[in-house]
Amino acid sequence: MALRRFLKPIAKPSPSPPSPPLSPIPNPPLPAPPVTSLSPLPTLTLSPNSHYHHLLHFVKTHLTPPFTPDSLLHFLKSKLHYHPSFSLYDFHIFNWASTIDSYRHNHSTFEWMARTLAITNRLVELRDLLQFMTSNPCPCSDGIFSCSRTESIFQFSINAFCKARKLDDAAFAFECMRRLIDGKPNVVICNCLIHGFVKCGRHDKALEFYDKMIRDRVKPDVFTFNILISSYCRNSQFGMALDLFKEMREKGCNPNVVTFNTLIKGFFRERKIEEGIEIAYEMIELGCQLSSVTCEILVDGLCKEGQVLRACEILADLSRKRLLPNGYDYFVLVEALCGKGDVARALELIYELWNQGNAPSLIACTILIDGLRSLGKTEEAFRFSEKMLKENIVLDIVTFNSVLQETCHMQRTADANKLRLLASRKGLKPDGMTYRILVSGYAREGSQKEGERVLNEMLDRGFISDLATYNKLMNGFSN
Incomplete structure (x- = not known):
């Protein structure tokens, strides 16, 4: 195995103390306007002005007590959120409802409110809501087991905090969730928080959370390891990434293509080219299929090291073994070969x-x-263009006209015109330059009959603007 000689023990940081809890959610006796609002919505005061009275009238009209969580949810979703002036009061109506003795929120209202606050980026209110849920859980939790929807509510919220780079709030939400659910947290939620730490460059916090996750007996999955392996590589700790890969295998977690791609890229970054290639073949032996990204990493890494021909050999070997991914675009390798002047090898590779x-x-x-064309290999360019068209790959008009021009200079205008007819059948739209090249080629070769046929087609297609231009082109055959 390519990895064994690089494996070392993993150092894990000590945990830090949890964040202190926030104050509980406010419970106003009546729906009151928010202190702040999202731009461009107007900010309203708490004074009982006409707008405030309109809001109270709107609530009394559409939400008659005693109401249930379903009727409140219907009011919030179908009535309030369609009103241009009152839609920003949803959280305050939600709070007001919680003060009514005969009413109690359930997971449906909690979930809708949490998602709405997250989507509209009201994350301060979202943190208050989650803390309120901790002290006022869903009625489903009144029995032996907790509400089954709790984790999904917190998962969406934690993901929103992580996207906004509010990781302290995300960690606080995670701790709130742990107090509400039965058993161990879902590994998906743990991955979300670890990924948030990594994206924000807090590698040590990600490792600390992973260590805590292991102590809580939450089994990491392949996504957990992929996130941390990538983080180690980004922080120039490739040896630790290899150690974690070993731990991953020891825990019975099978690596996937993302795992191997990260390690191959890490090997190339460390300039361990042979090990990177070896791990790619090891990946195949383990039954993991190569992806286009895998091939891009291999080819780019070898080209940067000046080993372009080695990259050609690897691609050819993978292709012979039917392991090259469908749709992989090897233009980078073709460009590298042509840049070195080895166009013959590039042509050989493409044909192979x-x-x-x-x-x-x-x-x-x-x-x-x-x-x-740059090396004057017009015959090869012509034949390759012909093969392209037969395989329904159509060149752009500028490159196509260049091939026609050089073919006509070789006194092979008839072949150039056949190529034009084939390209037209495959969807290429010739322009005025295409016809001028062919007319000039026939004129140089003295093929007046064929040239006049192309000239008349050029006239029929509207590429000749006046009689003087037509006569000038016709005189070319006489000259």
Whole structure:
């Protein structure tokens, strides 16, 4: 195995004390306007002005007590949120409802309110809501077991905090959730929080949370390890990434293509080229299929190290073994070969991969044709363009006209015109330059009859603006 000689024990930081809890959610006796509002909505005061009285009238009209969580949810979703002036009062109506003795929120109202606050980026209110849920749980929790919807509510909220880079709030929400649920937290929620720490560059906090997760007997999955392995690599601790990979295998977690891609990239970053290639083949032996990203990492890494021909050998080997991913675009390798002047090897590589079912992209074909033309290999450029068209790969008009121009200069205008007809059948739309190239080619070769036929087609298609231009082109045959 390529990894064994790089494995070391993992150092884990000590846990830090939890964040202190916030004050409980406010419970006003009546629905009151919010202290702040989202721009461009207007900010209203708490004074009993006409707008405030309109709000109270609106609530009394559409929400008659005694009401249930379902009727409140219907009012919030179908009535309040369609009103242009009152939609921003949803959280205050929600708070007001909790003060009524005969009413109690359930998981439906909690979930809708949490998602609404998260989506509208009212994260201060969202933290207050989650703390309120901790002290006023769903009625489903009155029995032996906790409410089954609690984790999904907190998962959505934690994800919102992490996206907003409010990781202290995310950690606080996680602790609130742990007090409400039965048993261990879901590993998906743990991954969300670990990923949030990593994205914000808090690698030590991610490791600390992972250590806590293990102590709580939450079994990490492949996503947990992928996040931490990537974080180790980003923090220039590749040896620790390999150690974690070993731990991953010891815990019975099978790596996936993302795991291997991260390690291969890490090997190349450490300039351990042979180990990176070895781990790619080891990945295949373990039954994990290569992805386009895997091939890009290999090819880019080898090209940066000046080992372009080695990259060609690897791609050819993978193609022969039917392991090259469908749709992989190897234009980077073609570009590197043409940049070195080795256009012949680039042409050989494309034909070899193409004959085994790995067709090149239009970009790769264009790069190759430009390389062939720059070295004066017109015949090869013509034949390759012909093969492209037969495989329904159509060049852009500028590159196509360049191939026609050089073919006509070789006194092969008839072949150039056949290529034009084939391209037209495949969807290429010739322009005025296409016809001028062919007319001039026929004129140089003295093929007046064929040239006049192309000239008349050019006239029919509207590429000749006046009689003087037509006569000038016609005189070319006489001269």
